[in-house]
Amino acid sequence: xxxxxxxxxxxxxxxxxxxxxxxxxxxxxxxxxxxxxxxxxxxxxxxxxxxxxxxxxxxxxxxxxxxxxxxxxxxxxxxxxxxxxxxxxxxxxxxxxxxxxxxxxxxxxxxxxxxxxxxxxxxxxxxxxxxxxxxxxxxxxxxxxxxxxxxxxxxxxxxxxxxxxxxxxxxxxxxxxxxxxxxxxxxxxxxxxxxxxxxxxxxxxxxxxxxxxxxxxxxxxxxxxxxxxxxxxxxxxxxxxxxxxxxxxxxxxxxxxxxxxxxxxxxxxxxxxxxxxxxxxxxxxxxxxxxxxxxxxxxxxxxxxxxxxxxxxxxxxxxxxxxxxxxxxxxxxxxxxxxxxxxxxxxxxxxxxxxxxxxxxxxxxxxxxxxxxxxxxxxxxxxxxxxxxxxxxxxxxxxxxxxxxxxxxxxxxxxxxxxxxxxxxxxxxxxxxxxxxxxxxxxxxxxxxxxxxxxxxxxxxxxxxxxxxxxxxxxxxxxxxxxxxxxxxxxxxxxxxxxxxxxxxxxxxxxxxxxxxxxxxxxxxxxxxxxxxxxxxxxxxxxxxxxxxxxxxxxxxxxxxxxxxxxxxxxxxxxxxxxxxxxxxxxxxxxxxxxxxxxxxxxxxxxxxxxxxxxxxxxxxxxxxxxxxxxxxxxxxxxxxxxxxxxxxxxxxxxxxxxxxxxxxxxxxxxxxxxxxxxxxxxxxxxxxxxxxxxxxxxxxxxxxxxxxxxxxxxxxxxxxxxxxxxxxxxxxxxxxxxxxxxxxxxxxxxxxxxxxxxxxxxxxxxxxxxxxxxxxxxxxxxxxxxxxxxxxxxxxxxxxxxxxxxxxxxxxxxxxxxxxxxxxxxxxxxxxxxxxxxxxxxxxxxxxxxxxxxxxxxxxxxxxxxxxxxxxxxxxxxxxxxxxxxxxxxxxxxxxxxxxxxxxxxxxxxxxxxxxxxxxxxxxxxxxxxxxxxxxxxxxxxxxxxxx
Numbered sequence: 048x049x050x051x052x053x054x055x056x057x058x059x060x061x062x063x064x065x066x067x068x069x070x071x072x073x074x075x076x077x078x079x080x081x082x083x084x085x086x087x088x089x090x091x092x093x094x095x096x097x098x099x100x101x102x103x104x105x106x107x108x109x110x111x112x113x114x115x116x117x118x119x120x121x122x123x124x125x126x127x128x129x130x131x132x133x134x135x136x137x138x139x140x141x142x143x144x145x146x147x148x149x150x151x152x153x154x155x156x157x158x159x160x161x162x163x164x165x166x167x168x169x170x171x172x173x174x175x176x177x178x179x180x181x182x183x184x185x186x187x188x189x190x191x192x193x194x195x196x197x198x199x200x201x202x203x204x205x206x207x208x209x210x211x212x213x214x215x216x217x218x219x220x221x222x223x224x225x226x227x228x229x230x231x232x233x234x235x236x237x238x239x240x241x242x243x244x245x246x247x248x249x250x251x252x253x254x255x256x257x258x259x260x261x262x263x264x265x266x267x268x269x270x271x272x273x274x275x276x277x278x279x280x281x282x283x284x285x286x287x288x289x290x291x292x293x294x295x296x297x298x299x300x301x302x303x304x305x306x307x308x309x310x311x312x313x314x315x316x317x318x319x320x321x322x323x324x325x326x327x328x329x330x331x332x333x334x335x336x337x338x339x340x341x342x343x344x345x346x347x348x349x350x351x352x353x354x355x356x357x358x359x360x361x362x363x364x365x366x367x368x369x370x371x372x373x374x375x376x377x378x379x380x381x382x383x384x385x386x387x388x389x390x391x392x393x394x395x396x397x398x399x400x401x402x403x404x405x406x407x408x409x410x411x412x413x414x415x416x417x418x419x420x421x422x423x424x425x426x427x428x429x430x431x432x433x434x435x436x437x438x439x440x441x442x443x444x445x446x447x448x449x450x451x452x453x454x455x456x457x458x459x460x461x462x463x464x465x466x467x468x469x470x471x472x473x474x475x476x477x478x479x480x481x482x483x484x485x486x487x488x489x490x491x492x493x494x495x496x497x498x499x500x501x502x503x504x505x506x507x508x509x510x511x512x513x514x515x516x517x518x519x520x521x522x523x524x525x526x527x528x529x530x531x532x533x534x535x536x537x538x539x540x541x542x543x544x545x546x547x548x549x550x551x552x553x554x555x556x557x558x559x560x561x562x563x564x565x566x567x568x569x570x571x572x573x574x575x576x577x578x579x580x581x582x583x584x585x586x587x588x589x590x591x592x593x594x595x596x597x598x599x600x601x602x603x604x605x606x607x608x609x610x611x612x613x614x615x616x617x618x619x620x621x622x623x624x625x626x627x628x629x630x631x632x633x634x635x636x637x638x639x640x641x642x643x644x645x646x647x648x649x650x651x652x653x654x655x656x657x658x659x660x661x662x663x664x665x666x667x668x669x670x671x672x673x674x675x676x677x678x679x680x681x682x683x684x685x686x687x688x689x690x691x692x693x694x695x696x697x698x699x700x701x702x703x704x705x706x707x708x709x710x711x712x713x714x715x716x717x718x719x720x721x722x723x724x725x726x727x728x729x730x731x732x733x734x735x736x737x738x739x740x741x742x743x744x745x746x747x748x749x750x751x752x753x754x755x756x757x758x759x760x761x762x763x764x765x766x767x768x769x770x771x772x773x774x775x776x777x778x779x780x781x782x783x784x785x786x787x788x789x790x791x792x793x794x795x796x797x798x799x800x801x802x803x804x805x806x807x808x809x810x811x812x813x814x815x816x817x818x819x820x821x822x823x824x825x826x827x828x829x830x831x832x833x834x835x836x837x838x839x840x841x842x843x844x845x846x847x848x849x850x851x852x853x854x855x856x857x858x859x860x861x862x863x864x865x866x867x868x869x870x871x872x873x874x875x876x877x878x879x880x881x882x883x884x885x886x887x888x889x890x891x892x893x894x895x896x897x898x899x900x901x902x903x904x905x906x907x908x909x910x911x912x913x914x915x916x917x918x919x920x921x922x923x924x925x926x927x928x929x930x931x932x933x934x935x936x937x938x939x940x941x942x943x944x945x946x947x948x949x950x951x952x953x954x955x956x957x958x959x960x961x962x963x964x965x966x967x968x969x970x971x972x973x974x975x976x977x978x979x980x981x982x983x984x985x986x987x988x989x990x991x992x993x994x995x996x
Contacts, residue, residue: 048831050822052786056904060159068918069113069121069164073628073640077118081644082109083623083683085652085660086124086171089150090131094157095775096794096806097692097768101651103791104689104800104866106163108649110900111861113164114924120644121164122626124171125151128179129615130266130274130282133530133571136562143530143562147174157778162787162903164920169629173618174530180553181625181635182617183535185667187546188674189253194222194301201301201673207250211235222301224249224256241541248544252298252670253524255544259367259433260523261394262290267564267571268527269294271614271659278397289367289391294525295534295611299666303327303517305680306665315686316801322657328518333502335441335511337362337414339374340422346370346414349436349516353505354489354497358443360454360461361424362414363407366390367433374425376411383408383427390429398429402449405456417510418488428453434520522663524614529562529571531612537580538606545606547580551587554608572610580605619660620667623647623682635676647683654688661686687864690803691767692794694774697729698722698762699740701750708747710755711762724761725773731809734758765805776806788902789815795866795901814870818905821877821898825891825909833912838887844935846885849876850893851931857897858927866901873898888913893925941966942993943975951992959986966992 063069082105087098109121125147132143132150151172158165171178192201197220210219215231227249235243248254260269265285269292274281299306307327310320332351339346346362364371366387375383386408390398407428414423423441430449431440442450444461454461488504489497505511533554535547547554557575565573572578579595581588582604589608590598621635627644628636664682672680700709700719709717711733725743728735737759741747752759768775781790792814798804827834840847853876860869880890892913899906899919910919937955939962940947949971953962963986966972972994982996 048826048833050819050831050905052788052818052904053783055908056160056162056782056787059904059907060162062907062918063164064159064167066918067166067168068920069109069119069166070168071120071122071166072118073637073643075118075643077116079120079644080109080112080117080649081120081647082112082649083121083626083647083651084123085650085656086126086619086622087154088126088129088131089147089154091135091146091150092770092775093150093153094778095694095768096778096781096790097694099158099161099778099790100692100794100800101653101687101689102158102163103161103794104687104864105649105651106791107795107866107900108861108864110164110903110920111924113920114896114899114922116923120169120626121166122169122171122629123158123163123165123167124169124622124626125154125173126615126619127151127172127174128531128618130268130528130530133528133562134266134282136530140561144174160782160787161778161790164903169626171622171625171629173532173622176553176555177632178622178625178629179532179618182532182613182621183547183552183554184549184635185621185671186253186613186617187535187549189297189670190251190544190546192252192670192674193250194252194298196220196222199305201252201670204247204251208247221250222298224254241543244541244543252301254296254298255293256296256521257291257293258296258521258523259289260292260294261287262292263287269523269525271523271616275394275396278392278394286392287394289393289395291367292525294523295609297522297524297663297666299522299663300517300519302666302669303329303519304515305669306519306662309665309669309681313681313686314684316654316688319654319657319661319686319688322654323662326519326658326662330516330518332514332516333498333505333511334437334514334516335417335505337417337423337441337510339370339425340413340415342374342412344370344374346425346439347437348439348441349514350441352443352498353501353511354492354494355443355445356416356418356441356501356505357489358445359416359423359441360444360450361426361442361459363426363428363431363440363442363450363453364410365431365433365438366427366429368427368431368438371410371427374410374412379409379411383410386427393429395432395434398432401430405452407453407457409457417505417508424459426453426457426459435518436516522666524617525611526614527564527570528612529556529559531614532617533572533612534609536609538609540606544609548587550585551582554589556612557589570610570612572608572612578608578610580608616660616663620664621671623650623664624668624671624677641677646677646679646681648685650683650686651689652686688801690799690801692797693765693803693805694768694772694776695726695805695807696723696764696766696772696774697726697733697735698764699724699735699759700762706749707751707753708759709753710758711760712755713753714762721762723772723774726776729761733760733763735761768806776808781808781811785811785815786818786904788818788904792818792870792901796870798867800864800866817874817877818902820881821873821902821905822909824877824881824885825912827886834886835888835891835913836886838889840887840889843883843885843887843890844931845883846880846887846890847931849879849883849885850890850925851927851929852876853897854893854925854927855932858924861900869901873901895919896922896925937989939966939990939992941969941972942991944995945993948975955989957988959988962986962988962992966994 084102084105109119113119127147132147135146136143173179191204193204193207195202212235213232215235217229261275263270263280263285266280270280270287275287279286307329330351332349333353334347334349337346407426410425410427412425414425416423444451444454489500502513533556535552535554536544539545557578559571559574561574562571564570577589577591579590579592581590581595581598583602624636628640631637668682669680671677698721700714701722703718703720728739737752766772778790789811793811796814825835826832853872856872857869895906895909896919907919935955936952939951939953941949941951951966951969953965963984981994985993
């Protein structure tokens with residue numbers, strides 16, 4: 048029987064699906080192990096061979112843990128909300144749900160054909176109302192909570208209301224908006240309902256606030272920083288500007304320190320931890336208040352160097368700072384407004400990255416120095432960001448290179464205190480002593496002493512205090528999109544947000560005629576004909592505006608529903624917990640399920656999510672821990688960032704200004720531009736089929752091709768595998784030609800999991816040949832008849848040695864996630880067993896189990912042929928036994944007069960006399976002596992035999 052991998056793989060994929068082989072149980076006597084992949088966004092392009100890399104690694108580990116006796120949860124689903132589907136809907140008019148469903152079918156087919164051991168009974172889709180019901184539910188819990196700094200956790204908002212009723216907010220130590228004013232219990236009781244709700248919004252963990260956002264007019268939505276590349280949207284390359292909008296935000300800053308501290312107890316890659324640490328950006332210093340001369344306005348700045356306050360030469364505000372328009376003088380107004388408008392066209396990321404450009408405008412206003420009372424000019428500059436710190440800095444040219452360059456560029460005078468002070472570039476890096484000191488106040492003090500004295504003096508003046516600051520900002524949670532989770536929010540007659548009762552969830556997306564913003568600039572949900580909330584008693588429904596307006600006022604307990612939708616990270620911030628109990632309609636998960644599974648043991652996914660999904664998910668987990676919903680405040684013990692499989696692009700060279708293309712060797716003779724073409728048009732010799740290229744795209748149809756030796760040779764370049772570069776390799780084609788097991792082995796064989804590595808389809812033939820050799824090991828004769836024997840292991844000492852050497856190495860590799868070296872070990876093992884002509888069941892059965900996590904289809908087939916009726920997935924992992932690696936024989940070099948002539952294999956426990964007798968009786972010894980009697984025989988047991996004479 049030949050190795051017909053297509054039939055074998057289809058057979059076992061059907062078997063696994065019909066028998067739910069990999070279904071996990073929520074209650075089991077077995078120890079649990081939870082393996083999770085970052086679930087995919089189902090794009091229209093389907094998978095390419097780079098996508099399964101992490102999935103294959105996690106699948107190997109999941110299968111291994113099953114063999115080790117664990118109850119393994121290895122689920123999969125789809126992050127199915129998002130902008131791409133919506134953009135396609137805008138272009139074609141096709142509902143995003145339709146295209147998403149089509150894309151999911153493609154992904155499911157592709158994932159199945161690669162042979163993953165997913166528990167598909169737990170499949171999740173973030174766009175499924177049954178799923179996002181619980182995303183909406185978590186939002187309501189956040190809205191109903193505040194952060195108590197004293198207990199250092201989130202607590203129910205009703206508890207805060209009780210405090211207000213008894214004591215007002217005096218003494219309340221909460222994370223809240225900066226502009227909260229003190230009030231007494233009497234004040235609180237005297238407030239109307241609207242004012243009370245307005246105050247509570249300043250404390251809630253999710254709240255409405257006006258904030259600076261990245262607005263993309265072409266896409267009609269707000270974008271996160273990680274959705275912007277070089278100042279334009281990652282999707283479509285459209286311009287992005289900064290503007291203020293009223294948005295829902297998440298008070299993630301309440302958890303800043305806990306997010307930092309939590310990094311110490313999770314086994315995540317250090318570069319990823321460093322990214323989160325830098326993103327959170329903890330710093331100690333002081334918040335200083337500067338009074339604006341001639342006004343009631345105050346400017347707060349945070350500085351890590353309060354000891355340099357006597358060196359302040361000017362202040363710089365972010366162009367978006369709320370005081371800019373209020374303090375700018377009439378003379379400077381036009382120039383300031385033009386600068387603000389120009390800055391709005393640059394993303395925060397661009398401004399942060401640009402360390403060379405110096406730009407700014409004087410507002411015409413002055414601040415008063417807290418100590419000297421001298422005037423300090425107030426400028427605006429785009430290197431200061433409204434979203435970081437207070438949006439204002441006190442500029443000390445002698446303590447900061449950028450401040451120095453700014454002052455020098457705009458000829459800003461510096462205080463006399465700079466006279467005689469070293470302001471060289473070397474001095475800027477000296478943070479161990481006070482750079483600037485007032486001779487009567489801070490001179491002669493150490494940095495620490497000067498800092499403490501400056502803070503004490505500021506606190507005494509009432510113009511500052513010591514403070515710990517974080518770079519992390521609250522997360523904007525609104526998107527002006529259609530294809531996302533609807534907020535469970537309606538607005539009452541006073542315009543205040545109200546949460547839907549949980550019994551009315553999910554609030555489902557309405558149908559709309561078009562997916563663009565309305566003519567009045569409202570988000571796409573503004574196009575919905577039915578998007579008002581109407582409630583009579585215990586019943587509620589979504590009704591049209593006309594129905595709502597015509598309804599009985601006594602029954603109207605609702606209002607206009609929120610028009611924004613949630614961002615993409617909403618659905619991925621708790622999906623790992625929902626997998627534990629995905630079909631529970633009464634709760635997000637049952638206590639039994641969450642207490643059994645606890646958390647994710649192994650999470651595999653891309654490092655690009657370090658400061659997006661992974662940070663937000665940790666925040667949600669800590670919140671849910673505070674509320675007693677989950678037993679762990681970190682959701683994943685171990686995380687691995689898989690590397691990238693890159694593609695080798697094919698490049699053709701067009702002569703500039705002409706419709707001529709030159710072969711690679713000729714390009715140096717011309718001024719050429721590079722174009723990438725479909726790698727499917729290239730053979731293994733890098734030669735393109737010119738006639739096929741002409742048919743591929745119209746631009747090549749009438750082109751002239753200048754050849755070398757009658758061929759057009761393309762250039763090759765390794766880069767990210769992407770449709771954009773036409774270097775995508777479809778796994779469907781690989782599975783069809785070589786099989787899924789070959790694909791799985793090859794992706795692991797390419798190199799260490801965490802490293803990026805280039806794909807080369809030609810290389811897969813090596814692992815495919817290995818699988819055919821493995822198949823032949825279990826078969827015999829010209830017809831490849833399946834054949835194994837019951838020879839005991841005692842009669843297969845070399846086979847046992849090979850097997851247990853392999854068990855030891857592969858088990859170590861799996862634990863270290865060194866899957867590439869396991870594949871090499873399998874190749875060595877099969878070569879050795881083939882050479883030994885091994886046919887013993889005692890060797891070949893354990894070998895099939897060892898290979899099963901890597902190449903499950905062929906392993907299942909061989910397992911069945913060996914007479915087993917249950918899946919190989921249920922088999923116990925082979926145990927390593929050291930005794931089989933202990934050498935019982937020694938291969939002695941037999942020398943004559945010091946020259947080795949042959950080798951003889953003898954038992955290690957032989958004594959000298961027995962060794963000598965065995966050597967002298969050997970026919971090769973007799974041939975060497977030719978009848979002579981040796982003068983001396985030297986025997987060193989375990990080492991050598993030397994015959995002299």
